Amino acid sequence: MKSAPKIDPLVLAQKCFVLIETTKKSGTYKYATLLALLNVIVRSVDKHGQPQQKVMISDIGCEVMRLYWNQAVPFMGNVPLKQAPGPDIVDKIVRYRTVHNLKLPRVTVDQARRKDPTSFKKLEKDIIKTVADMPIQFLQKFGDGNKSREELFLYAPSWMGNLPKKQIETAHLTLKPGVGEGLLLLSPLLRTQVENQWMGYVSDLNKLDTSALNDYLFGFMRSAVATFAKYLMPLQGGKCFYCGTGINKGSVHVDHVIPWSISHDDGLDNLVATCKACNSNKSSLLLGLSHLKNWSKRLAVGSLENLAINKLAAKHKLHRDLNLTHNHARSAYRLAPPGTSVWNSHNKISTIDKSASHRILG
Numbered sequence: 001m002k003s004a005p006k007i008d009p010l011v012l013a014q015k016c017f018v019l020i021e022t023t024k025k026s027g028t029y030k031y032a033t034l035l036a037l038l039n040v041i042v043r044s045v046d047k048h049g050q051p052q053q054k055v056m057i058s059d060i061g062c063e064v065m066r067l068y069w070n071q072a073v074p075f076m077g078n079v080p081l082k083q084a085p086g087p088d089i090v091d092k093i094v095r096y097r098t099v100h101n102l103k104l105p106r107v108t109v110d111q112a113r114r115k116d117p118t119s120f121k122k123l124e125k126d127i128i129k130t131v132a133d134m135p136i137q138f139l140q141k142f143g144d145g146n147k148s149r150e151e152l153f154l155y156a157p158s159w160m161g162n163l164p165k166k167q168i169e170t171a172h173l174t175l176k177p178g179v180g181e182g183l184l185l186l187s188p189l190l191r192t193q194v195e196n197q198w199m200g201y202v203s204d205l206n207k208l209d210t211s212a213l214n215d216y217l218f219g220f221m222r223s224a225v226a227t228f229a230k231y232l233m234p235l236q237g238g239k240c241f242y243c244g245t246g247i248n249k250g251s252v253h254v255d256h257v258i259p260w261s262i263s264h265d266d267g268l269d270n271l272v273a274t275c276k277a278c279n280s281n282k283s284s285l286l287l288g289l290s291h292l293k294n295w296s297k298r299l300a301v302g303s304l305e306n307l308a309i310n311k312l313a314a315k316h317k318l319h320r321d322l323n324l325t326h327n328h329a330r331s332a333y334r335l336a337p338p339g340t341s342v343w344n345s346h347n348k349i350s351t352i353d354k355s356a357s358h359r360i361l362g
Contacts, residue, residue, distance in 0.1 A: 006178030007153065013186050015153055020193050022143050027084030029064075031198040033135035036063035037154075037173075038187045038194075039264055041180055042331075043324060049331030051180030055155070057136065057163070057171040061128030066109050068093055073105040075216055081206045089127055096123050125168055132163035132171060154179055185335050188261040188284075225254045225266055231312055232273035241272035242282070242291060243345065253279035257287065257295050263328040268313055268320035269298055270328070281346050286332060288344035289356055296360050299326050326361070333357040 016034075023030050040059045044052045068083075072093035075081045083090050097103050100119065102112050113120045136157060141150045155173035163171055183190070195218055202217065203210045229252045240247050241255075255274045258265060261284050272295070274282075287295065297305045299322065306322075313320045333354060340352040 004177050007176060007182060008178070009182040009185055012153075012179065012182040013189070015151070016186065016190055017193060019140070019142055020190075020197050023139075023141070027088055028198055028201055029084070029088070029131070029135040030139055031194050031201070032064045032067050032089075033060065033131055033139055035067060035191060035194050035198075036060045036131075038183055038191055039063050041175075041183050042187055042262075042264055042328070045184070045327045045331045047323070047327055047330070049327060049329075049334045051175070051184055051331075053175050053180060055173045055175065057132050057157075057173065058128050058169055060136070060173070061131040062124060064089065064131050065093070065124060065127045069109050069112075070105065071217055072097060073103070076212075081202055081208075081213075081216070083202060083205070085205075089130060092123065092126065096120075125165070128168055129163055129165065132157075132159075132168075136173070152176070181335070184331060188259075191261065225256070225271055228268065228271050228318070229254050229273055231268075231316055231318065232271060235308055235312060236273050240275040240278055241295075242274055242278040245275045245278075247273060247275050251276060255279045255282060258325070258328050258332050259284040259286070262332050263325075265325055265328050266319065267322075267325050268309060268318050269322050269325040277346065282343045285341060285343040285349070286336060286352065288342040288350055289353060289360065290344060292357060292360050299329070299361075330358075330361050333361060 020031075020034070037055065037060055040055055040063055041051050044055070044059070046052070068089050071083070072080050072090050080090060080094055096119075097107070097112075100112070100116060102115070140152050140154055141148045143149055153176060155175050158170075158172050158174065159167055195214075199210045199213045199217060202208070202213055230249070232254065233247060233249075233252055238246055238248070253274050253276050255272050255278070256263070256265065257270050257272055263270065286292075297303050298309060300306055301322075309320070312318065333352070336352050336354065338352070338354070341349045342352045344350055
């Protein structure tokens with residue numbers, strides 16, 4: 001049987017943007033689920049930087065819970081913001097955090113899981129099933145009410161109707177041809193669009209200005225990396241990873257080597273301590289060849305740089321996933337269009353050399 005043609009990335013982008021803007025706004029579930037799908041696809045690329053064609057519903061459900069976890073805390077010292085007209089996933093998480101004395105905003109999902117694995121697993125399964133039964137079933141509908149139109153252009157679920165509890169660990173989505181690679185390529189643009197629509201909905205529901213919402217809804221995903229500075233500075237001899245300028249506790253910044261907008265990778269291997277000027281100037285660009293060669297030493301198993309990070313991670317129990325970071329890098333450089341700008345130093349930008357980049361990253 002002839003296989004279906006791959007969807008063109010431009011067509012995929014157009015469909016996703018229309019979907020985001022016209023979807024029925026009865027809560028933030030669809031935004032959270034689409035963002036979770038993007039994040040899971042980005043994080044599960046293989047060693048060649050290619051996306052998986054099957055996405056486990058348990059991974060999407062857990063990612064939805066992670067997105068909502070830090071939103072289930074008081075807003076400006078008051079109460080958590082409403083994200084739907086009625087009870088929703090946030091309410092379930094708020095109750096769980098209250099019952100288990102996890103109300104402080106800084107308590108992470110991983111800390112909660114370690115504190116009471118059995119109770120946390122029940123919450124996790126409940127949320128996975130909620131995501132499978134609701135937003136996953138309706139995410140590919142354009143418009144609202146009787147005028148809505150369904151087009152299964154993203155994925156096909158492995159189950160019909162409501163997800164049986166016994167299938168929670170095995171249920172998955174099969175991505176349509178070209179969707180995985182297209183979403184990898186489009187993820188920075190789509191993520192920004194989803195977050196803006198999400199903020200707009202929460203703003204309207206709670207009668208707040210959107211300017212006050214970005215840090216509350218999404219800031220937690222970036223803020224935690226600042227704590228890595230005290231570990232990275234000694235590793236780098238107290239110097240900026242890029243320009244070699246001396247840095248200290250008061251001046252240090254932490255940069256995502258493969259930009260956060262592309263990888264959402266907070267692993268230790270993807271983080272470097274920098275001066276303010278380099279961090280600001282590099283922004284969300286990929287590295288030029290010189291810096292890429294230098295950073296790739298950290299990824300080389302058995303290298304002095306890699307061994308030093310191994311010791312650092314083990315001593316302080318820091319999160320890292322070397323293979324994942326390496327795969328993110330391969331994917332980012334492989335998918336970068338010809339002519340993409342890369343960063344070399346202050347205001348020195350060049351065009352990507354894809355062949356040389358691939359040789360460096362292996």
